[in-house]
Each structure stands twice: as structure tokens, then as C-alpha cells.
Amino acid sequence: MNFRIIAYIVGWVCNFQAAFMMLPLLTAGIYREKDFSAFLLVMLVCLVVGVPLTRKKPKNKVFYIKDGCVAVALSWLALCIFGSIPFVVSGCIPHPIDALFETVSGFTTTGSSILSDVEVLPHCILIWRSFTHWIGGMGVLVFLLSLLPLAGGYHMNLMKAESPGPSVSKLVPKVQSTAKILYTIYFGMTLIQLALLLIGRVPLFDSLCITFGTAGTGGFGIVNDSLGSYSTYCQVVTTIFMILFGVNFSAYYLILTKKFRQAFKYEEVRYYFGIIAVAIVIIALNTAHLFRNLLTAFQQAAFQVGSIITTTGFSSTDFNQWPALSKTVLVLLMFVGACAGSTGGGIKVSRILILCKAAKKEFQLYLHPNAVKKIKMDDKVITHDILRSTNIYISLYLMIFAASVLLIAIDNFDLITNFMAVTATLNNIGPGFEIVGPMGNFSSFSYLSKCVLIFDMLAGRLEIFPLLLLFFKGTWKKF
Amino acid sequence: MHIIIVGCGKVGRTLAEQLQEEETDLTLIDMDADVINDLTEDIDAMGIVGNGASINTLMEAGVQTADILIAVTASDELNLLCCLIAQKTGHCQTIARVRNPIYSKEIGFIKERLGLSMIMNPELAAAREISRLLRFPAAIKIDPFSKGRVELLKFKVLPEFGLDGMSVSQITDKYRCDILFAAIESKDTLTIPGGDHLVHNGDFVSIIAAPKNTATFFKKIGLKTHQVRNTLIIGGGTISYYLAKTLSDLKINVKIIEKDKERCEELSDMLPEATIICGDGTERSLLMEEGLATVESFVTLTNMDEENIFLSLSAKKLTNAKLVAKVNRLPYKDVIDDLDLGSVIYPKYITSDSILRYVRAMQNTIGSNVETLYHVLDNQAEALEFIIRDNSPVVGIPLAELNLKSNLLVCCLTRKGTVRIPRGQDTLQIGDNVVIVTTSKGLRDIRDILA
Numbered sequence: 021m022n023f024r025i026i027a028y029i030v031g032w033v034c035n036f037q038a039a040f041m042m043l044p045l046l047t048a049g050i051y052r053e054k055d056f057s058a059f060l061l062v063m064l065v066c067l068v069v070g071v072p073l074t075r076k077k078p079k080n081k082v083f084y085i086k087d088g089c090v091a092v093a094l095s096w097l098a099l100c101i102f103g104s105i106p107f108v109v110s111g112c113i114p115h116p117i118d119a120l121f122e123t124v125s126g127f128t129t130t131g132s133s134i135l136s137d138v139e140v141l142p143h144c145i146l147i148w149r150s151f152t153h154w155i156g157g158m159g160v161l162v163f164l165l166s167l168l169p170l171a172g173g174y175h176m177n178l179m180k181a182e183s184p185g186p187s188v189s190k191l192v193p194k195v196q197s198t199a200k201i202l203y204t205i206y207f208g209m210t211l212i213q214l215a216l217l218l219i220g221r222v223p224l225f226d227s228l229c230i231t232f233g234t235a236g237t238g239g240f241g242i243v244n245d246s247l248g249s250y251s252t253y254c255q256v257v258t259t260i261f262m263i264l265f266g267v268n269f270s271a272y273y274l275i276l277t278k279k280f281r282q283a284f285k286y287e288e289v290r291y292y293f294g295i296i297a298v299a300i301v302i303i304a305l306n307t308a309h310l311f312r313n314l315l316t317a318f319q320q321a322a323f324q325v326g327s328i329i330t331t332t333g334f335s336s337t338d339f340n341q342w343p344a345l346s347k348t349v350l351v352l353l354m355f356v357g358a359c360a361g362s363t364g365g366g367i368k369v370s371r372i373l374i375l376c377k378a379a380k381k382e383f384q385l386y387l388h389p390n391a392v393k394k395i396k397m398d399d400k401v402i403t404h405d406i407l408r409s410t411n412i413y414i415s416l417y418l419m420i421f422a423a424s425v426l427l428i429a430i431d432n433f434d435l436i437t438n439f440m441a442v443t444a445t446l447n448n449i450g451p452g453f454e455i456v457g458p459m460g461n462f463s464s465f466s467y468l469s470k471c472v473l474i475f476d477m478l479a480g481r482l483e484i485f486p487l488l489l490l491f492f493k494g495t496w497k498k499f
Numbered sequence: 500m501h502i503i504i505v506g507c508g509k510v511g512r513t514l515a516e517q518l519q520e521e522e523t524d525l526t527l528i529d530m531d532a533d534v535i536n537d538l539t540e541d542i543d544a545m546g547i548v549g550n551g552a553s554i555n556t557l558m559e560a561g562v563q564t565a566d567i568l569i570a571v572t573a574s575d576e577l578n579l580l581c582c583l584i585a586q587k588t589g590h591c592q593t594i595a596r597v598r599n600p601i602y603s604k605e606i607g608f609i610k611e612r613l614g615l616s617m618i619m620n621p622e623l624a625a626a627r628e629i630s631r632l633l634r635f636p637a638a639i640k641i642d643p644f645s646k647g648r649v650e651l652l653k654f655k656v657l658p659e660f661g662l663d664g665m666s667v668s669q670i671t672d673k674y675r676c677d678i679l680f681a682a683i684e685s686k687d688t689l690t691i692p693g694g695d696h697l698v699h700n701g702d703f704v705s706i707i708a709a710p711k712n713t714a715t716f717f718k719k720i721g722l723k724t725h726q727v728r729n730t731l732i733i734g735g736g737t738i739s740y741y742l743a744k745t746l747s748d749l750k751i752n753v754k755i756i757e758k759d760k761e762r763c764e765e766l767s768d769m770l771p772e773a774t775i776i777c778g779d780g781t782e783r784s785l786l787m788e789e790g791l792a793t794v795e796s797f798v799t800l801t802n803m804d805e806e807n808i809f810l811s812l813s814a815k816k817l818t819n820a821k822l823v824a825k826v827n828r829l830p831y832k833d834v835i836d837d838l839d840l841g842s843v844i845y846p847k848y849i850t851s852d853s854i855l856r857y858v859r860a861m862q863n864t865i866g867s868n869v870e871t872l873y874h875v876l877d878n879q880a881e882a883l884e885f886i887i888r889d890n891s892p893v894v895g896i897p898l899a900e901l902n903l904k905s906n907l908l909v910c911c912l913t914r915k916g917t918v919r920i921p922r923g924q925d926t927l928q929i930g931d932n933v934v935i936v937t938t939s940k941g942l943r944d945i946r947d948i949l950a
Contacts, residue, residue, distance in 0.1 A: 082787060499728075
């Protein structure tokens with residue numbers, strides 16, 4: 021294990037954290053809020069930790085996948101812990117675990133909150149909450165890679181550890197350029213959405229927060245009813261962008277390089293849109309009686325489907341009141357999640373696809389026991405390794421899911437609440453049903469449950485392995 | 500004494516070379532006429548071309564009057580068959596080489612029921628020797644005597660020990676350990692040292708003592724003595740399997756790098772505790788990823804001598820690990836020893852050594868009573884173990900008064916289970932177990948130590 025380079029990377033993450041604090045600091049300045057000092061303090065703490073660690077570039081840059089995973093996991097822990105300090109210092113969320121829950125929920129783009137009333141919070145805290153979504157969406161280490169010349173082929177191991185999806189592909193030969201392209205697309209789309217919202221006369225502050233929440237597929241609202249009180253225009257724009265941010269970013273790169281045909285041939289993206297369309301139709305028809313007309317029903321259904329499948333977690337209406345069929349569809353969408361290589365969470369459409377194809381192959385083997393059959397996606401053979409890791413991922417996912425539900429059940433809430441709390445956090449969605457529904461929050465859980473859910477959020481965002489590797493004895497062994 | 504060797508591969512050849520120095524009549528059997536022609540030019544022996552398992556060939560070799568038949572062909576089954584047929588036709592003792600791990604578990608049964616005198620498993624023997632080295636990484640070579648109660652142990656004198664320029668008696672006085680300097684090798688010359696012999700940096704010193712005494716001595720001069728905690732093995736052959744198994748039992752962490760995927764799966768099945776890595780062990784980045792820099796021992800056991808040597812040399816630069824390399828080819832021993840690779844294991848030597856030991860012990864009936872024999876520094880010296888059985892001229896006389904051969908040292912005395920380093924006033928008694936180190940070869944009996 022190359023601890024020097026891991027420390028160096030974590031140090032840089034701290035430095036970047038300090039830089040990120042500029043935004044809430046600026047907001048506090050504009051609105052003349054006294055929480056200015058809290059951010060300044062954390063900025064200093066981050067720099068005190070980060071600068072000494074990054075002063076000397078380590079000579080030994082050799083970096084393996086396990087170092088990558090440990091660096092990613094530790095970076096995220098540092099990010100969340102430092103990010104939670106402003107909440108505590110400013111007194112907005114006095115208890116450290118609550119603050120950590122809120123921050124982890126932010127960085128992992130979950131959007132679950134323990135706050136029952138967000139409207140009383142100062143602007144700088146609100147924008148920091150939402151900004152964490154934006155940072156966490158594409159990944160802070162990908163950001164680091166795009167700016168930091170670490171040199172060598174080793175940082176693919178960092179990207180592998182942080183990026184969601186069963187396999188990570190480079191867009192261009194260099195990792196740094198790939199990271200830059202990803203962030204450029206991310207940044208560009210964020211700007212477009214911001215501009216569209218501003219055109220729709222949404223105030224700048226609100227537009228920023230909504231855009232951050234959409235881009236990172238996070239879902240923190242700055243009003244208690246999330247997006248319910250905003251104009252239909254704002255909701256439609258948000259719907260479209262939520263769905264767009266859930267698409268594999270490689271597709272955008274292909275569009276940018278004018279390879280349209282290839283971009284539209286992405287099997288995962290096509291299924292993703294297919295699932296969305298089917299879900300919207302079912303829910304719209306099922307909930308039509310709740311709305312003025314069918315069009316509103318479709319608009320609301322689209323918003324909710326987009327919000328849930330991309331694991332954003334905004335709500336325009338209290339879908340906890342919807343009929344069981346619609347709710348069930350939403351729950352299923354929660355598990356499906358967005359595309360690999362997007363900012364969304366969940367199991368990912370590509371994994372579901374791979375599993376379905378593997379199941380189909382298994383059936384064919386019953387008919388022709390000696391048949392040799394390769395599973396393909398996008399005309400490429402899915403190697404045995406990817407299939408195996410997908411299977412293991414799902415098994416681990418279910419194990420963590422079951423264990424979490426059990427631990428949370430200690431609080432003795434009803435079954436749906438427990439189940440949904442874990443679903444909402446492990447898939448990085450945000451709201452669930454019942455107590456943790458769109459109009460509820462997570463504040464009533466015990467601190468033990470909150471810790472479990474914090475773990476779930478991180479495990480969901482980092483796709484389980486990097487985080488669990490920290491607890492695996494072999495990782496820390498010298499040999 | 501008439502000995503038949505079936506199979507003239509590397510082991511067969513080494514054996515023949517060694518045995519011709521004893522007073523024996525040798526007959527060599529091999530299928531390959533070229534090999535036989537080649538060998539009989541170098542060695543004073545009779546050569547027969549043919550299948551060693553065929554009665555005709557064996558009769559031609561004189562199996563009816565032979566004392567020992569040694570079957571060391573490449574095939575286990577052929578070796579066993581040779582031995583069986585030889586026993587049925589003649590009255591000779593039989594020694595077979597059997598290396599398949601499947602048989603190795605059943606070796607007791609095979610040996611007993613088939614009436615073999617000895618079964619030799621070179622891979623297992625090599626693995627045992629390596630595991631001894633890993634248990635005591637400071638040593639380059641360890642040879643056990645008296646069922647492990649005494650060890651002959653070779654190490655290199657490094658500047659940090661502060662032994663440079665001291666004489667042997669000064670060292671023993673200074674550290675007050677019950678050890679004996681059995682042999683000192685410097686620049687290809689081997690001396691059986693007297694008390695005034697000077698030790699220099701870079702010398703290879705062989706000491707003989709009980710294991711716990713060597714440990715105290717090493718601790719005093721500042722050599723690490725703990726057994727390694729983990730080991731990285733390159734190559735997943737049979738030796739690797741035996742070694743990994745032994746080491747796992749000692750709770751040493753084992754990682755094996757093997758190229759062949761199928762073999763990896765086999766190994767993973769047979770060695771659940773070990774980590775099996777499928778990959779090319781000569782790839783530096785893979786080695787680094789698997790922790791070459793931090794590993795405590797590095798054992799190279801691929802089939803290619805060149806790779807093993809090469810890997811050890813490069814590992815010497817990258818780590819402080821204990822290095823062990825396997826080398827099959829014997830003729831380049833001197834060159835390899837110059838490379839200072841750490842420990843080098845010659846499986847063929849181990850095989851021929853133990854067969855030779857048996858042959859000598861067999862000659863017991865005509866006077867010899869060698870219990871154990873080891874070569875120290877190639878063939879320049881031998882360490883032998885005797886049991887004093889009858890009233891011989893050496894018994895009862897203080898060692899200082901015995902007229903011993905020059906370059907001969909009585910190193911160690913085991914009497915009723917206790918080990919001691921004999922001094923001048925000690926006497927040998929019946930029933931004693933004695934270890935002798937000497938440069939004069941072919942000692943058969945304890946009385947041969949007299950000039």
C-alpha cells in the first residue's frame with residue numbers, strides 16, 4: 021500500500037474542499053449572514069490538513085487498484101466529515117451525526133434530510149447543501165484527476181474506484197483528458213439548465229440550488245415542499261434535465277464528436293428511455309383521477325419518474341398519496357437507477373440488462389445443454405469477469421440491504437418505512453414512503469440507524485467495494 | 500558392491516559420478532543410446548541400452564548379483580515397476596524416485612507392500628529444505644543431523660556483525676555460545692578451521708550446534724532469527740505445492756504466482772489457505788503489485804533456471820527479503836554461487852545426496868556406519884554422522900590425544916539425547932552420535948578419522 025500517495029490525494033481533496041467553500045462564503049457575503057465565520061473556519065481547517073500533505077509530491081507514484089479504492093474511500097470520508105463541520109459550527113444542525121448524515125446525503129447525491137424545516141436555514145447553508153450534490157455527482161476524484169497531473173497510467177485505478185457502473189471506459193486515451201471532458205459536459209449542461217431556469221424567472225439563488233440538485237441527481241430542496249411550489253415551466257425543465265443527467269455521459273461525448281448513430285445505439289440508454297416511457301404512461305393513467313387533466317397527470321408522472329429513476333429525489337407532489345400501483349412502479353424504478361457513467365445511483369440499467377441477458381442465456385442452456393453462447397451488449401461480448409462482478413455486486417447489495425433493514429428495525433417503525441429508508445439511501449434517492457416520504461424526513465430515526473444509513477449512502481455512491489475494502493483485513497496487510 | 504542405476508537423467512548422472520568414487524561396480528541402464536555412450540566415456544561404469552523394466556535388460560545388467568537397484572527415470576510408474584521386477588528376479592535392495600503428489604500421500608503403503616528400501620521424492624525434499632531456510636532466514640543452508648537435534652548451518656559474514664579479522668577462538672570466547680565453526684569458505688577455498696583461523700567479511704561460515712544455540716549466537720552478533728511471516732513463490736510446480744502446504748501449516752502467509760490458468764485453479768483447490776495469482780511472475784509491475792517490496796521471503800521455483808536466477812537478482816535490488824532460488828542445472832554451480840543470490844536449492848543434489856547416504860549406510864554390512872551425509876560447498880567437503888557401535892580404537896581416548904586426519908573436525912556429540920560440542924578432553928563412547936566434517940572423502944567408519 022502506497023500511503024504517501026494516498027495521503028497526497030486525500031490532501032488535495034481537502035484543498036479542493038477549501039476551494040469549494042468559496043461559494044457558500046460568497047453567498048454569506050452577499051446576504052450578509054453571520055455564518056460566514058463557520059465556513060471560514062472549515063476552510064482554514066481543510067487547508068491546515070491539506071497543504072502539508074500536498075506540499076511534497078511523492079516520488080513513488082505506483083498505484084494499484086486497492087490503493088485507488090482506499091484513496092477514494094478515505095477522500096470521501098474526509099470530504100463528508102469536513103463538509104459537515106459548517107452545519108455544526110453555525111448551529112443549524114447541532115448534533116454531529118445529524119450534520120454528517122446531511123453532508124453524506126449531499127455528497128452521495130442522495131438528498132435525504134433530517135431537517136423538518138429547511139426554510140429557516142441561512143442562504144449560505146442552503147447553497148452549501150445543494151453544492152455538495154454538484155461536487156459529489158461527477159465525483160470529486162474525477163475532478164481532481166482533471167486538474168491534477170498525477171502522471172502515469174495509474175490514476176485509471178482512481179477513476180475505476182469512483183465511477184459508477186460495471187465497467188469504466190475511457191473516452192480518449194488519456195485519463196486526465198477523459199476527466200476533463202466529463203467535467204466539461206457536466207459543467208456545460210449545468211449552465212444550460214441554469215440559463216433555462218433563469219429565463220423562466222426563477223430567482224438566481226433558487227435556480228442555482230435546483231440546478232445543483234438536478235445535475236448531481238441529488239435532490240435537496242430549499243423549500244419544504246421540494247419543487248411543488250415552483251412553476252410548471254420550472255418543473256418541466258427540471259424533469260428534462262434530471263432525465264438527461266441520468267444518461268451515460270459517454271453518449272454525450274459521442275454526440276459532441278458528431279457520432280450520432282453510435283450515441284443512439286447505446287443499448288443501455290435506449291432501455292433507460294424505454295423504461296422511463298413505460299413508467300410514465302402507467303403512472304399517468306393510474307393517477308389521472310388525482311389531477312385536473314390528463315396532461316397534468318403526465319407532467320407530474322414524468323417529473324416523478326424522472327426524479328426517481330435518476331435517483332434525484334425531487335418531488336413536485338406528495339406521491340406518498342398515490343395509488344399502490346404507481347407507488348410500486350416508483351419503488352421498482354428506485355432499484356433500477358440511472359445509466360452507468362452518469363451522475364445517478366441505484367443498481368444501474370446496464371447491470372439489470374446484463375443480469376436479464378445472463379438469465380436468458382441460462383434458459384437457453386436448459387434447451388441446449390452443450391450450447392456455447394456469449395452474452396453481448398452494444399455488440400461487445402460481456403466477459404465472464406464483468407458478469408461475475410455484476411452478480412457479486414447484486415448479492416452484496418442485497419446482503420447490505422437486508423442487514424441495514426434489520427438494524428433499522430430496532431427503532432420499531434413500520435415495515436414500509438424501514439424498507440423505504442434503506443432503499444432511498446442505498447440507492448441514493450432521497451425520499452421514500454410513509455415517514456420518510458417526500459413530505460417527511462429522517463429526523464425521527466435513532467443515531468444508530470442514522471449511522472447505518474450514512475454507511476448505506478456511501479456504499480451506494482461508491483458502489484460498495486471501495487468502502488467495504490476499508491474494513492477488509494487484507495487491505496491493510498503489508499503483504 | 501554392485502549397483503544398477505536405471506535412468507540416466509540429471510539425477511542418474513550425478514549419482515553415477517558420486518558412486519564411482521566409492522568402491523562400487525556400476526551398471527547404467529537407459530533407453531537412449533547416446534546418453535549411455537556419453538556417460539560411459541566420463542564414468543567408469545558399464546552401460547546398457549534398454550528398458551529398465553524388462554527382465555532381459557535387467558538380467559543383462561546382472562540384477563541377480565546386484566546389491567542395489569536405483570530407479571530414477573522420469574516416470575514414477577516405470578521406476579516402481581523396475582524395482583518390483585528387480586526384486587522378483589534378484590535379491591537386491593531397491594530405491595525408486597516417485598514424485599507424483601498423489602503417490603506421495605501413499606508412500607508408506609507403497610514402500611512397505613512393494614518391499615522397496617527407499618522412496619525418494621526430490622520435490623518434497625527440496626520443499627522441506629526451503630521451508631527449513633524460511634524458518635531460519637539468516638542461514639543460506641541448513642542441514643539437520645541427529646533427527647534435527649543438531650544443525651549444520653551456513654551463513655555469510657557481513658560487516659555489521661563486527662567479526663572481521665577475529666579468530667575463531669576469539670569469537671567463541673567473546674560470545675560464549677556452544678557452537679563450533681565447522682567450515683569456512685572464502686574465495687572458493689574451504690578450510691576446516693582451527694582456533695587461530697581468521698574470519699573475514701564475505702566469508703561463508705558453516706557452524707554446527709543445537710538449534711537454540713545457533714539462535715542465541717545469531718542474536719548476539721545481530722542477525723535476525725525469527726521465521727518469515729510471509730512468502731512470495733514464483734511458479735506453481737510440485738515443489739511450490741509441497742512448500743506452500745508445509746508453510747501454511749506453519750501459519751506462514753503464502754502467495755503463489757503461476758502463469759497457467761488451469762494449474763492456478765488446481766492449486767487453489769489443493770491449497771485453500773494460499774493466495775494464488777494467475778500471471779507472469781517475471782513481470783515486474785505484477786510483482787510490485789503483489790507486494791515484492793514488503794515481502795519477507797521470495798522463492799523462485801519456475802522451470803527455467805535463468806528465470807529463477809534473474810528474478811532473484813532483481814529482487815535483491817528491490818527488497819530485503821530472504822531469497823531462495825531453485826536451480827536444476829548443476830554444471831554452472833560455481834558461476835551461480837558467485838552471484839550471491841541468497842540461498843540456492845539444487846533438487847537434483849538433494850536427491851543424489853540422500854540416495855548416496857543410503858548406499859553408504861548399506862555398506863554398513865561391510866564396515867561403514869554413516870548415518871547422514873551432506874556435501875558442504877559442492878564436493879569439497881563432507882559432513883557425516885556416525886553412530887559408534889562397537890569397540891573401535893577411537894573409544895575412550897580424549898580427542899586431543901587421538902591422531903586425527905588433517906582437515907577433519909569432530910564437531911558434535913550427541914550422548915543420550917543431549918547435544919554438546921566436544922572439546923579436547925572429551926572422549927567418544929559406544930552409542931554416541933558423532934558429526935564429522937572433513938575434506939577427505941569416502942569415510943566409511945568412525946575409525947577412518949584416524950590418520
